[in-house]
Amino acid sequence: MKFSCEKALLQAAISTTSRATSPKSTIPALEGILLEAGGELRFTGYNLETGIQTMVPAEIQEKGSLVLSARKFADVVGQLPDDTVTVTTDALTVHIQCGATEYNIPAIDAEEFPELPEVESQSVLTLSRRLLSDMIGRTIFAVATNDGRPILTGSLFEVTGGQLNVVSVDGQRLALRREKLEKAPAADLSFVVPGSALKEVRTICGDGEEEVSILIGTRHILFRLENTQLVTRRLEGEFLNYRQSISWKSDIRLVADVRQLMTSISRASVILKENSKNPLRCIVGEGELYLSSVTAADGNSYDVCPVEGSGSDLHIGFNHRFMMDALKAVPTEKAKLLMGTPSTPCIIVPVEEPEGEESFLFMVLPVRMSATWDK
DSSP states (O other), X not given: OEEEEEHHHHHHHHHHHXXXXXSSOSXXXXXXXXXXXXXXXXXXXXXXXXXXXEEXXXXXXEOEEEEEEHHHHHHHHHHSOSSEEEEEEETTXXXXXXXXXXXXXXXXXXXXXXXXXXXXXXXXXXXXXHHHHHHHHTTGGGSOOSSSSXXXXXXXXXXXXXXXXXXXXXXXEEEEEEEEOSSXXXXXXXXXXXXXXXXXXXXXXXXXXXXXXEEEOSSEEEEEETTEEEEEEOOOSOOOOHHHHOOOOOOEEEEEEHHHHHHHHHHHTTTSOTTOOSOXXXXXXXXXXXXXXXXXXXXXXXXXXXXXXXXXXEEEEEOHHHHHHHHHTOOSSEEEEEEOSTTSOEEEEOSSSOTTOOSEEEEEOOBOOSSOOOO
């Protein structure tokens, strides 16, 4: 195998495909990137759950294929001058040259690299890279991180009536993003994509307006973006009935400046450690939200955030990190907070969109409190 390629293009391809390599595996080939020089130069990373493949513009002098350690290949290319890189193989030794700089590194036989699964597409979903990235970014924080219910470690993609809903839920919070599709599939459909794969899809997407095609197979999902594609397994099982989980029994309706509320929560929770079980205490007064935290070891903190509306001095507690995550995902300057009792969730929605048709909805369950407290 022999090919020549610009260093910047090589670095981009290595960076993209190495996201799907295993950091440590009993199968050495899974820690590497498969290079295939045929009619075009193709790079592939695959960890048996998610695979990423990208095409690279290159001048190919001799065809061939092999596997290179992703880490070592990235380190070597990173040290090269900004110029054209020539890669030549001699059996399982790879010679990399750029200007006066040369490296010889070992390779692995391409036969040891597992084949990517084929996706026999049953349906195709098409939308812009920007929109897909946005819908993932505003819901991924609520994906479950433990394996107690594997289906919840992914996000639900649901197309119904020409609208795409992306939903994540981890048992303590829920994130929902809705968008009308310009090109809707002929039939309604739903599937669940692992959160780990969606993080990589979002990174690859960026914020361009180019189209992404999502091919839905019986066992796998393929995301196709120009010269790059990502394949991942579908998560099987019954996803939570999120519509029944959303509680609309909310007598308290507040409007808050999102940035101002985040600042107040940050101030009031500064004494709480990352995994603290102590809640962020909230009292909803007349036009004001009183926020405080109390710990035995680090003292207490307090702040007040102005809001529109009244809560009749409702006392309610929340996990401060969960509230901050939800507010960070709000795309508007102001948001509406719906609350009812100390045991019902807080729902965060747009201020002016109709109920049940909101472009985003975030729900955070409260932390049960044994007693009330003073402002």
